[in-house]
Amino acid sequence: MTMLARGALGWSREIVLGLYRSVLLVGLTAPIPAIGAAVWFFGTLFALSWSAKLTSPLIVVIVATAGEGALGAVWCAIAVSIAIRRGGRPLSQAARLLAGKWLGLRIEAQYRPLPPVTQMSTGFWWNGYEYHRTEREARRQGRMSHGLRDPQLYRDVLWIAAAAVTVLPAAVLPLLGLGAGISMVPVHAGYGVAMIIVGLALAPFAWRTLGPVASRFLGSTGPAALGKRVRELESIQADMTQTQAAELERIERGLHDGAQSRLVALGMSMGAAEQLIDTDPAAARTILAEARVSSAAALAELRLLVRGINPPVLAERGLVDAIRALALDTPVQVTVRSNIPSRPERPVESAIYFAVSELLANAAKHAHARQVSVELGYGGRTLTVAVTDDGGGGATAAHGSGLTGIERRMAALSGHVKIDSPAGGPTCVTVAVPCVLS
């Protein structure tokens, strides 16, 4: 009984939501077709009125009527193009927003930025398309040319046209059923109620036509999407070269200040011991003992450096065991679970390892977590690692934090990082990298 009640409640919610969404969709898709239709209808009517009282041979009447009809169509086209210039972009953007909010579709548009207007040394103004004598003229013409040349606006026109014959009729149906039904009830109760029921039954589904149509027509054009990707890759490449240079510098400094200087000291101690061995064997022995301590310190430094470049466990055991080793060295309770079928490629392994290392350190140091779980999974050609802790939360990828570093490393592998860390915890950071495992 309660389940039935809950079901009924769910359905009525769906219906109300569907009606609301249908109204919004009609509001978004109807204006431009409505303007076009109205201008065409009334324009043609008006034009036809000119020849209404014409008393001429039939052939002249036919030619005049045809001309008037064509004039109506021209007016309609002008009205629609003006409407699109004014309202096409906001209406399409609103549809993108709704598709994102209701259906989780992430549709990105690539409107070209308006080129700046600059004065050239010749005194003419350049608006990105042509030269003009005055700045005002350059701006006006620039906006016009821009509007005509942005491929995204052509996509918007396509969307408006497609929506007019798909989303609009579908969204109108439940509203039409409801409205017509209610007005019919006093005249013919049976038909009225039937139409209301049909209208309500359609409400939860009608608005969903937005999904396929929007994802087909609202996206950006191929070249624009490629352009965006190229810009992304350029910034990743710039980051990579920077990071690489910084890494090399760190290694160089580590070797120079550490092992290298210790070896120099070692050589000097040995030289001194060689000198002293006959005259003062006791002093020579002391120096040699010191030299041994110094060589041990050099080894320890090298070990630390190697760990930072390519962790030995990673090389020996692969990702999962390396993360287990990491978990053992972390001063909090860490649970590691994995269902990845084989070892990923080395760059992926290394990037994931350092990301997890950073995340575990964060969990222990900043979040003051007691329990951390690391879950490695593979599916849909993507390797994911979720690191969840029960700490304080509030982690963000603010500039200069470790998380931005992880994001950058992942971006280089076309991966991404998702941070879910409400203040007060818990924190869950998911790292996903596309890769192929067998």
Next chain:
Amino acid sequence: MRVVIAEDLFLLRDGLVRLVQAYGHSVVAAVETGPAALDALLTSRPDVAIVDVRLPPTFSDEGLQAALAARREVPGLPVLILSQHVEQLYARELLADGQGGIGYQLKDRVLDAGQFMDALGRVAGGGTALDPAVVAKLLGRAGGMDKVRADPLASLTERERSVLALMAEGLSNTAIAGRLFLSEGAISKYTTTIFARLGLAAADDTNRRVRAVLTYLSANDQRSS
């Protein structure tokens, strides 16, 4: 003692052979690859073996795997594992069978010939010789958790901790007394306290003591593996 040495770097292998021979032991085989090491361990059944973790042909953990495989065939076969780095993960794997006769040391320790041969002798005798670095990690981890979980290790004093660390390395009471400049009686008092605090039954066997400590430590994070 009859010793098998598996190490791929010629200089280190040669040095180890000389060192072992200088202490009056015989080297029955000195090999450089993982499969050869497994073969030597199983055919010549040495009194103790020195095996590098990373060996050809794959340069992954061939040596470690060879040692583990040999110990599955011959339980308790004494093996001293050498590595450029020490990992708790490997230490736990080596100690998991609870058979004793296990050493796990940084290659740096070879520099101190006396202590290294001491450790080798302990392993050959069925004891354990864990590197201080790995012991520090094991205890450090437990110590880091104590704030959170009211760990019994937290109740140990500084001195008791250092005794526990040396115990985990595999040293006998006499040896610990020597290292800490205390009397053997004082050490045995400390060990009794430690066992009581950790809730372990006291046992005088070196190997069993370490195993008890490590069992206790790994019981702490069974969920982590």
